[in-house]
Amino acid sequence: MTITGSRASDLATRDGLSALERAKRQPLILGLFLPIQNGGWTISSAARNTDWSFDYNAKLIVKAEEAGFDLAFGLAQWLGSEGHGGATKYRKFSIDPLLVTSGVAALTRNIMLISTVHVLYGWHPLHLAKLGATMDHMTGGRWGLNLVTGFRPNEIEMFGLDPIPRDERYVRAAEFTDILDTLWRSEEDISWEGNYWSLKNAYVSPKPVHGRPILVNAGSSKAGLAYAAKYSDLIFITSPGGAEISAALKTLPAHTAEIKALAAEQGREIRTVINPHVICRDTEREVDQVCKAILVGEDAPAVNSLVGTMRQGDQSSWRGHERRQRIIGGNVQIFGTPEQVVEQFAALKDAGCDGLQINFFDFAPDLAYFAKNVLPLMKQAGLRV
Numbered sequence: 001m002t003i004t005g006s007r008a009s010d011l012a013t014r015d016g017l018s019a020l021e022r023a024k025r026q027p028l029i030l031g032l033f034l035p036i037q038n039g040g041w042t043i044s045s046a047a048r049n050t051d052w053s054f055d056y057n058a059k060l061i062v063k064a065e066e067a068g069f070d071l072a073f074g075l076a077q078w079l080g081s082e083g084h085g086g087a088t089k090y091r092k093f094s095i096d097p098l099l100v101t102s103g104v105a106a107l108t109r110n111i112m113l114i115s116t117v118h119v120l121y122g123w124h125p126l127h128l129a130k131l132g133a134t135m136d137h138m139t140g141g142r143w144g145l146n147l148v149t150g151f152r153p154n155e156i157e158m159f160g161l162d163p164i165p166r167d168e169r170y171v172r173a174a175e176f177t178d179i180l181d182t183l184w185r186s187e188e189d190i191s192w193e194g195n196y197w198s199l200k201n202a203y204v205s206p207k208p209v210h211g212r213p214i215l216v217n218a219g220s221s222k223a224g225l226a227y228a229a230k231y232s233d234l235i236f237i238t239s240p241g242g243a244e245i246s247a248a249l250k251t252l253p254a255h256t257a258e259i260k261a262l263a264a265e266q267g268r269e270i271r272t273v274i275n276p277h278v279i280c281r282d283t284e285r286e287v288d289q290v291c292k293a294i295l296v297g298e299d300a301p302a303v304n305s306l307v308g309t310m311r312q313g314d315q316s317s318w319r320g321h322e323r324r325q326r327i328i329g330g331n332v333q334i335f336g337t338p339e340q341v342v343e344q345f346a347a348l349k350d351a352g353c354d355g356l357q358i359n360f361f362d363f364a365p366d367l368a369y370f371a372k373n374v375l376p377l378m379k380q381a382g383l384r385v
């Protein structure tokens with residue numbers, strides 16, 4: 001028996017395509033935004049079983065993969081002992097996305113696993129290059145890094161560091177990414193004297209399966225978009241017009257076109273992935289009932305806290321989003337019957353969105369309902385192959 005020492009060699013080349021290439025062939029990339037924090041994106045005490053535990057999230061990822069989803073994604077946050085407070089202690093509990101994706105690597109075979117890392121919170125690129133290369137092998141080339149710079153001043157202060165002005169954050173992120181990329185590709189030892197990091201005779205093995213892992217970011221500012229255009233394969237976008245679908249559809253075409261033009265100037269392609277919160281039931285009446293129950297159960301202090309931290313930090317993603325939209329969640333909200341949901345997905349595609357990563361309210365049953373009732377209609381509509 002030949003032992004290759006690499007799970008990657010078993011998995012990545014079955015159809016000769018990487019997980020990213022497979023996803024890019026879909027008319028609309030499909031992802032799941034994991035609830036690895038308690039409450040997920042819905043700040044309400046309305047009854048549901050969504051849970052932040054590893055076990056719950058691992059099962060969701062396996063189910064999403066079975067249903068044909070292309071990616072699963074976990075956000076990263078740093079909060080104090082009460083989370084966002086309120087009756088639900090919203091996001092008091094959260095597990096780390098890098099470790100969650102590593103934990104599900106061996107449970108999955110096709111789905112991209114994307115972890116958020118705040119690279120300016122004390123990381124050295126050599127550490128992340130090693131972890132990323134290892135994750136890339138554990139997943140057979142399915143691991144993605146959502147590289148964020150961190151916009152909440154209280155977060156960076158937790159690490160004993162001073163807040164960094166936004167544009168400078170992206171200058172530093174660019175240097176960090178250049179070092180990662182060099183370490184991932186170089187067959188020789190690297191020495192590097194940068195403005196923010198240095199290396200002496202550093203080397204990373206194993207080399208990633210497809211040159212480098214999948215790179216993602218979630219910038220919205222000019223500096224954030226320029227970074228994405230130069231480095232990222234996928235960009236998590238928000239609607240500049242707020243979360244209401246018709247307002248979002250008015251502003252998204254210009255936004256997505258700008259991002260793609262910026263990437264084209266760099267001789268690159270980038271896929272735009274938006275984050276809808278989907279509430280889908282057989283009838284509009286049932287959808288209204290779910291929305292009403294969420295709104296009635298609003299955890300007001302926690303909503304105020306989340307909205308406050310979004311306003312406080314210098315970030316551009318959530319400008320134009322109303323407070324009441326944060327109770328249900330999502331950076332665009334898609335409510336309706338399966339047919340209505342698919343119509344709205346098609347409109348997002350027409351507005352230049354290449355993919356969706358979806359939040360649900362009650363994740364496990366809502367994902368099962370989605371797989372049974374919405375995915376077949378997406379196929380009929382030519383949104384999935």
Ligand SMILES: Cc1cc2nc3c(=O)[nH]c(=O)nc-3n(C[C@H](O)[C@H](O)[C@H](O)COP(=O)(O)O)c2cc1C
Binds near residue numbers: 074236
């Ligand atoms: C889908 C999505 C996921 C995000 N995930 C994170 C995250 O996990 N941690 C974080 O600090 N910021 C996260 N962000 C926030 C962005 O990093 C933040 O809004 C960014 O700072 C905005 O872009 P800008 O820096 O160009 O203003 C996310 C944003 C979006 C749209």
